[in-house]
Every structure is written in C-alpha cells, then in structure tokens.
Amino acid sequence: MIKTFFFGIILGIAVAAGALYALPVVDQHREASIISVAPNGGSAEVFNINIPTDRIMVGGSKQSPLPAGLVWPQDEMFGSINAELFKVRNAHNSVIGVAARTSAREGESIVLDWVIHIPARGSMYVNMNPVADEYGYRSGEIRAGSRELASISGVVTERWVADTSGEADAPTGHLELATIYISTLESDE
Amino acid sequence: MKYILVLILGVLVGATVFAAGVAYNPFLSKQNLSPLAVTEAQTVSLSFSGVATDSIIYTNDGESTDKPFPETVLQLWERPIRQTQAMATTLRDGRNQVAGLGIKFSSASEDTALLSGRALVNSVWYAYLPGRGGIFIEQTENYWDYFKEVVIPGYRSSAKTWAGTWLGNTTVGPETLGTAKVSGGTGEFAGIEMLGVESLSVRAWRVDGGVLAADGRLTIELPPNETAVDNELQEDRAEPQL
Numbered sequence: 001m002i003k004t005f006f007f008g009i010i011l012g013i014a015v016a017a018g019a020l021y022a023l024p025v026v027d028q029h030r031e032a033s034i035i036s037v038a039p040n041g042g043s044a045e046v047f048n049i050n051i052p053t054d055r056i057m058v059g060g061s062k063q064s065p066l067p068a069g070l071v072w073p074q075d076e077m078f079g080s081i082n083a084e085l086f087k088v089r090n091a092h093n094s095v096i097g098v099a100a101r102t103s104a105r106e107g108e109s110i111v112l113d114w115v116i117h118i119p120a121r122g123s124m125y126v127n128m129n130p131v132a133d134e135y136g137y138r139s140g141e142i143r144a145g146s147r148e149l150a151s152i153s154g155v156v157t158e159r160w161v162a163d164t165s166g167e168a169d170a171p172t173g174h175l176e177l178a179t180i181y182i183s184t185l186e187s188d189e
Numbered sequence: 190m191k192y193i194l195v196l197i198l199g200v201l202v203g204a205t206v207f208a209a210g211v212a213y214n215p216f217l218s219k220q221n222l223s224p225l226a227v228t229e230a231q232t233v234s235l236s237f238s239g240v241a242t243d244s245i246i247y248t249n250d251g252e253s254t255d256k257p258f259p260e261t262v263l264q265l266w267e268r269p270i271r272q273t274q275a276m277a278t279t280l281r282d283g284r285n286q287v288a289g290l291g292i293k294f295s296s297a298s299e300d301t302a303l304l305s306g307r308a309l310v311n312s313v314w315y316a317y318l319p320g321r322g323g324i325f326i327e328q329t330e331n332y333w334d335y336f337k338e339v340v341i342p343g344y345r346s347s348a349k350t351w352a353g354t355w356l357g358n359t360t361v362g363p364e365t366l367g368t369a370k371v372s373g374g375t376g377e378f379a380g381i382e383m384l385g386v387e388s389l390s391v392r393a394w395r396v397d398g399g400v401l402a403a404d405g406r407l408t409i410e411l412p413p414n415e416t417a418v419d420n421e422l423q424e425d426r427a428e429p430q431l
Contacts, residue, residue: 001191004196007196008195008196009199009206010203012200012201012205012206012207016203016204024299026301027299056262057245057246059245059277067263069260071245073279077287077289077319078279078319085275087267096270098265098294100294106319111375115313119269119273119297125313125325143325146370147327
C-alpha cells in the first residue's frame with residue numbers, strides 16, 4: 001500500500017507539472033481581425049465606439065463627469081485636460097478592446113491623442129490633428145505600437161456618425177476610427 | 190478500492206507538493222535592481238497611488254480582488270477584455286507636485302509561464318504632462334514576486350491580510366535589460382525614444398479588496414541630448430532607486 005501511495009505522489013507531481021506546462025494559464029479571447037486591403041496599399045481596419053453605451057469615463061474641468069461619483073482633480077494642471085475612456089468594437093460590433101482619448105490645450109494649440117488597447121493583439125498610440133476637415137474627419141498618425149502592432153505605421157481618421165436607425169434602444173451614434181496600416185520591415189542590420 | 194483511495198490521496202499530496210515547490214522555488218530569483226539605477230542620464234520620475242480608490246477611475250471585470258472605482262463605473266466583462274484593467278490616475282513629480290494625467294491599460298499575457306516564474310502582464314501607459322507633452326509607454330510586467338511575497342502570504346494569513354514592505358520593479362521588457370519602451374508623442378517629448386521602468390511599493394494587501402496601501406513609480410530615462418530640458422521633473426539623484 002505504501003508503494004501505491006508513493007506512486008500516487010509521483011503521479012501527482014507529474015500530472016501537475018504536465019498540466020501547468022501544457023495548459024495555457026492565460027488565454028485571451030480573440031475576435032477575428034476584420035481587415036481589408038486599402039485601395040492605395042496597406043490594410044484597413046475600422047473600430048467603432050457606441051455613444052453613450054461604450055463610455056467608461058468622461059473627465060474634464062468643464063465636462064459633466066462620468067460615471068457618477070467620479071471626482072476630476074481640481075489641480076490647475078488638469079484645467080485644460082479632457083479625457084475619455086471607451087470600450088472599442090470591431091466592424092461587427094463586438095467589443096475587442098479599450099481606448100483612451102485625451103485632449104488638452106497647450107497655449108494656442110490643442111493636443112489630441114488616442115491610445116487603443118486590444119488585449120489579444122497589442123496597443124497603438126495615435127497623435128491626431130484636432131482640426132476636422134470639411135467632411136468631419138480628423139486624421140492622425142500612428143506614433144507607436146506594441147506587440148503585434150509594434151511594427152506598423154499608418155494613419156487613423158476619427159469621425160462622429162449619428163445613428164439613423166430610429167430604433168428606440170439604439171445609441172445616439174458612434175465614433176468611427178478608421179485605420180490604414182502600413183507594415184514596416186525590420187532592418188536586417 | 191482501498192488501493193484506489195490511497196492512489197488518489199498520493200496524487201493529491203503530489204500535486205500539493207508540486208504547487209508548493211513552484212510557489213516557493215528558490216531558484217527563481219527576484220529582480221531588485223532597476224536597470225536605470227546605474228544610468229548616467231537624467232531621469233524623469235512620476236509617482237502614483239497603487240490603490241484603486243485613490244485613482245480617478247479604475248475598472249476591471251468586477252470579479253477580481255481589486256474592486257472597480259467608483260462603484261458605478263462600467264465594467265470590462267466582455268470576453269476579449271475580461272482579463273484587462275483600465276486606470277486613470279494623477280501623476281506626481283519627484284517633488285510630489287501634480288505633474289499630469291496617467292492612463293494605464295493592462296492585460297494578462299498569454300506568455301505567462303508559472304513554471305518559470307513568469308506571471309506576465311502586457312501594459313501600456315499614456316501620460317500627459319501639461320506644458321511638457323505626451324508620452325506612451327509599452328511594457329511587459331512580471332508580477333510573480335508580488336504574488337509570491339504578498340498575495341500568497343495574504344491568503345495564508347488567518348486575517349486574510351498581508352502587511353509589510355514589498356518593493357519591486359515590475360517591468361521586465363520588451364527592451365533589452367528589461368526596460369519599457371517609451372515613445373514621446375507631443376511637446377518636448379515629440380519624436381524621441383526613451384527607456385522606462387515601473388516599480389511598485391506595497392505596504393498592505395487584503396484578500397477582500399486587494400491593495401490597501403501602495404505607491405507606484407515610473408522612472409523614465411531621458412536621451413542624452415534631451416537631459417538639458419528637464420528641470421521640473423528630474424529625479425533627485427540623491428534618492429536611491431530600486
């Protein structure tokens with residue numbers, strides 16, 4: 001019987017080690033990337049943010065804070081900063097990540113930055129031109145990225161699309177972030 | 190039947206011994222020294238509270254140890270973001286003055302390998318420092334030592350609480366020497382690439398509620414040609430780094 005017990009111990013160690021080695025501790029759910037080929041080269045992907053349902057936070061000295069109970073810092077450093085956090089959806093309206101949109105006034109100019117974080121893929125940092133064109137598009141460049149998105153460059157446009165479905169429970173509209181990625185090859189040197 | 194019960198008992202003991210061996214493996218050494226501790230360049234130091242209720246906002250799936258703050262905040266319950274945390278917080282400089290806004294997104298990493306002491310988290314920071322500009326920090330963090338020395342003792346405690354002093358660098362990559370990659374975006378940081386390290390100092394932790402007392406710090410090494418512009422936030426060189 002004692003031999004059986006010791007055999008069980010060895011078996012338990014082996015099974016535990018094997019399970020820890022073979023089974024993934026973390027398995028991030030990944031929605032299929034919905035990417036198309038852009039007409040002028042590169043690949044295009046669209047992210048949507050439904051307003052107001054995907055808003056996690058709205059903060060700013062002149063904005064109504066969201067969620068209820070949020071206390072925006074009163075320090076003068078925060079006087080010109082507006083920040084919003086969102087859930088981000090793909091073109092099929094599935095939530096795939098989170099994003100931050102930060103704007104701030106620096107003298108005569110306005111800084112507008114986006115950070116989009118997709119857990120299964122990586123993150124990207126976008127510097128946006130705060131001035132929209134005549135069609136309501138703001139455009140910006142991907143400044144940096146991480147993991148799968150580390151080796152890409154490209155452009156991102158932002159625009160507000162009002163809901164026209166007329167459905168009672170429809171959001172008031174959505175923010176559309178359209179990206180065009182251009183992969184950059186790593187140097188062999 | 191008796192032999193089967195003994196075998197099952199043996200398997201359970203074996204699995205327990207293995208789990209204890211992994212948790213207390215002495216060969217998985219702790220990384221104490223920041224790679225930036227020996228840098229000749231000037232550094233920017235940004236500190237923040239590590240407690241969720243001290244942040245502007247903190248959210249996760251709502252089922253983790255650290256509870257979302259404020260309570261009414263939208264939770265990240267959808268499958269692709271269920272293992273993700275989002276935080277907005279106030280950043281302070283080396284003189285403990287408000288320096289700007291920090292936003293952190295972090296997600297459990299699929300490269301996590303407990304057998305080799307890697308409890309990895311992929312995280313990014315966006316920091317906006319009024320009058321100076323915006324920076325983006327991407328990093329891989331390893332919370333193995335934190336789990337081993339704070340969380341597990343907290344669970345083992347009869348009070349389900351850990352108190353003490355735990356100090357560690359959580360950044361382990363992606364750059365060489367285990368540093369974070371810092372990209373300047375706007376203002377005086379525009380276009381420059383830097384290195385960074387995030388560290389955490391924990392003083393109290395509870396099973397029901399998570400971190401009770403902790404401070405975090407981002408240390409960013411300025412490139413040599415940028416050091417002259419940093420007069421406001423530079424690290425006090427007399428202060429020891431992690």
